[in-house]
Amino acid sequence: xxxxxxxxxxxxxxxxxxxxxxxxxxxxxxxxxxxxxxxxxxxxxxxxxxxxxxxxxxxxxxxxxxxxxxxxxxxxxxxxxxxxxxxxxxxxxxxxxxxxxxxxxxxxxxxxxxxxxxxxxxxxxxxxxxxxxxxxxxxxxxxxxxxxxxxxxxxxxxxxxxxxxxxxxxxxxxxxxxxxxxxxxxxxxxxxxxxxxxxxxxxxxxxxxxxxxxxxxxxxxxxxxxxxxxxxxxxxxxxxxxxxxxxxxxxxxxxxxxxxxxxxxxxxxxxxxxxxxxxxxxxxxxxxxxxxxxxxxxxxxxxxxxxxxxxxxxxxxxxxxxxxxxxxxxxxx
Amino acid sequence: xxxxxxxxxxxxxxxxxxxxxxxxxxxxxxxxxxxxxxxxxxxxxxxxxxxxxxxxxxxxxxxxxxxxxxxxxxxxxxxxxxxxxxxxxxxxxxxxxxxxxxxxxxxxxxxxxxxxxxxxxxxxxxxxxxxxxxxxxxxxxxxxxxxxxxxxxxxxxxxxxxxxxxxxxxxxxxxxxxxxxxxxxxxxxxxxxxxxxxxxxxxxxxxxxxxxxxxxxxxxxxxxxxxxxxxxxxxxxxxxxxxxxxxxxxxxxxxxxxxxxxxxxxxxxxxxxxxxxxxxxxxxxxxxxxxxxxxxxxxxxxxxxxxxxxxxxxxxxxxxxxxxxxxxxxxxxxxxxxxxxxxxxxxxxxxxxxxxxxxxxxxxxxxxxxxxxxxxxxxxxxxxxxxxxxxxxxxxxxxxxxxxxxxxxxxxxxxxxxxxxxxxxxxxxxxxxxxxxxxxxx
Ligand code: HDD
Ligand code: HEM
Ligand code: HEM
Numbered sequence: 001x002x003x004x005x006x007x008x009x010x011x012x013x014x015x016x017x018x019x020x021x022x023x024x025x026x027x028x029x030x031x032x033x034x035x036x037x038x039x040x041x042x043x044x045x046x047x048x049x050x051x052x053x054x055x056x057x058x059x060x061x062x063x064x065x066x067x068x069x070x071x072x073x074x075x076x077x078x079x080x081x082x083x084x085x086x087x088x089x090x091x092x093x094x095x096x097x098x099x100x101x102x103x104x105x106x107x108x109x110x111x112x113x114x115x116x117x118x119x120x121x122x123x124x125x126x127x128x129x130x131x132x133x134x135x136x137x138x139x140x141x142x143x144x145x146x147x148x149x150x151x152x153x154x155x156x157x158x159x160x161x162x163x164x165x166x167x168x169x170x171x172x173x174x175x176x177x178x179x180x181x182x183x184x185x186x187x188x189x190x191x192x193x194x195x196x197x198x199x200x201x202x203x204x205x206x207x208x209x210x211x212x213x214x215x216x217x218x219x220x221x222x223x224x225x226x227x228x229x230x231x232x233x234x235x236x237x238x239x240x241x242x243x244x245x246x247x248x249x250x251x252x253x254x255x256x257x258x259x260x261x262x263x264x265x266x267x268x269x270x271x272x273x274x275x276x277x278x279x280x281x282x283x284x285x286x287x288x289x290x291x292x293x294x295x296x297x298x299x300x301x302x303x304x305x306x307x308x309x310x311x312x313x314x315x316x317x318x319x320x321x322x323x324x325x326x327x328x329x330x331x332x333x
Numbered sequence: 334x335x336x337x338x339x340x341x342x343x344x345x346x347x348x349x350x351x352x353x354x355x356x357x358x359x360x361x362x363x364x365x366x367x368x369x370x371x372x373x374x375x376x377x378x379x380x381x382x383x384x385x386x387x388x389x390x391x392x393x394x395x396x397x398x399x400x401x402x403x404x405x406x407x408x409x410x411x412x413x414x415x416x417x418x419x420x421x422x423x424x425x426x427x428x429x430x431x432x433x434x435x436x437x438x439x440x441x442x443x444x445x446x447x448x449x450x451x452x453x454x455x456x457x458x459x460x461x462x463x464x465x466x467x468x469x470x471x472x473x474x475x476x477x478x479x480x481x482x483x484x485x486x487x488x489x490x491x492x493x494x495x496x497x498x499x500x501x502x503x504x505x506x507x508x509x510x511x512x513x514x515x516x517x518x519x520x521x522x523x524x525x526x527x528x529x530x531x532x533x534x535x536x537x538x539x540x541x542x543x544x545x546x547x548x549x550x551x552x553x554x555x556x557x558x559x560x561x562x563x564x565x566x567x568x569x570x571x572x573x574x575x576x577x578x579x580x581x582x583x584x585x586x587x588x589x590x591x592x593x594x595x596x597x598x599x600x601x602x603x604x605x606x607x608x609x610x611x612x613x614x615x616x617x618x619x620x621x622x623x624x625x626x627x628x629x630x631x632x633x634x635x636x637x638x639x640x641x642x643x644x645x646x647x648x649x650x651x652x653x654x655x656x657x658x659x660x661x662x663x664x665x666x667x668x669x670x671x672x673x674x675x676x677x678x679x680x681x682x683x684x685x686x687x688x689x690x691x692x693x694x695x696x697x698x699x700x701x702x703x704x705x706x707x708x709x710x711x712x713x714x715x716x717x718x719x720x721x722x723x724x725x726x727x728x729x730x731x732x733x734x735x736x737x738x739x740x741x742x743x744x745x746x747x748x749x750x751x752x753x754x755x756x757x758x759x760x761x762x763x764x765x766x767x768x769x770x771x772x773x774x775x
């Protein structure tokens with residue numbers, strides 16, 4: 001059963017990055033779009049995301065619930081030592097979720113929009129940035145349960161070049177996912193060309209940010225190269241992701257929105273796989289090497305069993321309904 | 334401010350904020366579904382307009398409820414890591430089921446809000462009902478988690494270790510039923526009265542009267558029926574805690590000395606140092622009757638509880654008085670409303686009944702917050718009753734006061750914006766929703 005639970009945990013994190021990420025990306029793109037194109041971007045995005053944005057963010061909650069029920073030690077360690085970035089991320093989540101709804105549901109469209117919109121776009125940037133920081137910090141080995149002063153316990157646990165670089169990388173991935181997603185939502189050629197051009201530019205940005213991660217890891221002496229290239233499955237995943245970029249370029253030129261989405265999803269999945277595989281089952285690396293592992297820090301057998309059943313039963317209800325929701329709104333755009 | 338106090342206040346504010354949105358998210362879908370049902374049956378456009386107007390409001394509340402809930406699921410760990418480390422695996426079952434309920438709710442809401450004229454009309458209607466049912470289920474499930482903190486079960490606590498965990502047993506703990514029942518009814522009371530009151534206000538102002546009359550009636554019937562059931566369920570709760578948490582009952586009632594034929598104390602100023610209540614109205618025997626069903630039954634007082642384990646008396650007592658007082662006031666309004674419905678049709682036209690409903694707008698929500706204060710403060714100093722003290726559960730990170738200020742500021746600004754949005758929705762009814770009005774756009 002523990003493996004069922006772990007698969008659910010991994011999948012919810014992946015789906016949060018993919019669906020939630022595309023959603024955050026929408027705000028990021030709006031931020032980076034020229035004034036004249038803003039309304040167009042916003043309208044296309046809203047049509048695409050409106051019906052499912054609420055569901056997209058449920059994946060985060062599922063992941064958190066799995067953590068605190070099944071792996072309480074891991075949940076509490078992250079909560080204690082990464083308190084500050086978690087609070088920043090939460091503020092982003094609050095600001096973004098509410099601003100999204102406020103700006104679309106305000107009965108009067110007036111100057112208040114000038115307040116909602118910046119809140120929406122900036123929080124779209126902040127939230128994935130801190131999400132990246134949190135993810136990176138949990139594996140960067142800087143969390144120090146022995147630390148005695150405030151700074152080394154609660155600040156340097158996450159404030160380092162590597163975490164910041166991963167934060168930026170996460171933001172770029174979100175932007176990338178959103179541009180790819182939006183191509184399939186456009187309804188005329190001009191728009192499509194516009195977004196294809198944008199997608200090509202974001203691919204370069206993502207690669208640049210990826211390079212930043214490696215440089216930062218080198219500076220911080222985090223052996224990320226060993227992690228990814230020292231181990232066959234990780235290596236294969238990265239190579240597969242790179243090869244699929246070539247197909248992506250082709251699909252971009254040939255205007256095949258569905259294969260584009262599948263390819264983008266594939267690439268992100270491979271990146272997450274490569275990033276997590278080497279460490280499995282450890283997911284929080286502590287200073288001094290006392291790592292927290294999904295296998296040794298799991299809850300008692302009965303807890304894991306009931307959690308597993310709850311997830312399995314839940315997915316019987318959720319997945320078909322979610323699929324149908326997406327299907328309906330893709331059909332009748 | 335000291336960090337422990339800040340953590341408690343932050344938790345209380347976050348929950349107090351979330352609960353309002355959660356209740357509305359639980360109950361409004363039912364109101365909508367009724368209006369929607371009448372629209373599909375009678376084809377009277379007013380009902381469609383009401384449904385649409387309400388669904389806008391629900392979208393705003395739902396989003397705010399969802400983000401504040403997301404924050405809560407992190408806050409449990411951010412503020413109370415020691416608690417979650419042990420409690421998570423035990424009381425986690427309802428949370429994992431709740432995940433499913435939320436998810437279904439979010440999906441159904443997607444169908445509902447965006448599905449007008451896109452999907453089959455009755456399927457569309459049914460998705461609205463699903464939103465309501467799954468919302469209610471999630472409410473029941475979280476309350477099951479909370480009630481476990483009041484009445485821990487499903488594990489053996491041996492030498493500081495939590496052994497033989499049984500998550501199912503933990504979920505169906507002793508407090509679960511009475512709390513979940515009382516909570517669900519409270520959600521209907523508070524939302525029903527608030528919504529009915531707002532529409533009553535618009536009727537008094539003579540705006541879009543037909544629209545507001547229909548809306549008022551749906552909300553008022555839900556609210557008033559629930560208000561009359563609430564004292565019955567409250568009585569079940571009271572009998573329940575007399576058995577399971579006598580110290581909480583004692584604090585609610587400011588009942589310092591164990592006695593038979595114990596009086597019910599109304600109002601008054603509890604004086605903890607001298608163990609007495611000044612200036613209170615005392616009804617002999619009634620507390621014994623409420624707690625045990627017998628006027629001569631023995632009710633345990635605070636004197637039976639070691640000093641360091643006593644909950645704060647004053648807050649618990651005042652909060653309880655507020656809840657019951659407002660509850661009774663709403664029962665009274667409900668009775669008047671029923672008389673108006675069945676016997677004195679003329680009262681419906683008169684202003685005073687509508688005015689009463691306007692006055693009652695905040696009552697339900699105040700009673701709701703007061704009730705939670707009773708439950709949560711009355712459990713102190715324990716976070717898990719009898720097992721773990723709140724003070725031992727708090728995060729070691731210093732500086733929580735700043736986080737408290739920050740979140741308080743965020744919640745206050747959100748409340749202001751949501752109120753503004755709601756005000757606009759309501760004043761724009763004529764333009765946006767009421768298709769029978771002259772200035773309609775539709
Ligand atoms: C609209 C809101 C509302 C109203 C009118 C009432 N209550 Fe209530 N009460 C709640 C809303 C609430 C609540 C917020 O929902 C609580 C907090 C926890 C819970 O289970 O319900 C609660 C708790 C609560 C408790 C503590 C339960 C526990 O700790 O397990 C008792 C004994 C009562 N109530 C009793 C009453 C009585 C005798 C009422 C008579 C009119 C009453 N309540 C009206
Ligand atoms: C939504 C309605 C609720 C409200 C208004 C509420 C209110 C409060 C208040 C006032 C406190 C502070 C008590 C004190 O320190 O004196 C508190 C504490 C707390 N509540 Fe609740 N509560 C609610 C529901 C819940 C639920 C459903 C849970 C968990 C499943 C929960 C978990 C906690 C925890 C962990 C604390 C901190 C520890 C403590 O002070 O005991 N609460 N809440
Ligand atoms: C008595 C207390 C509570 C009740 C009755 C309650 C009920 C609800 C309901 C009905 C919703 C659906 C949102 C809506 O319709 O507006 C919701 C949302 C949520 N609640 Fe609460 N809740 C309570 C306390 C808590 C606590 C203590 C937590 C966290 C530990 C929590 C976590 C969440 C989350 C994560 C969501 C978002 C789900 C979504 O996106 O749909 N809630 N809550």
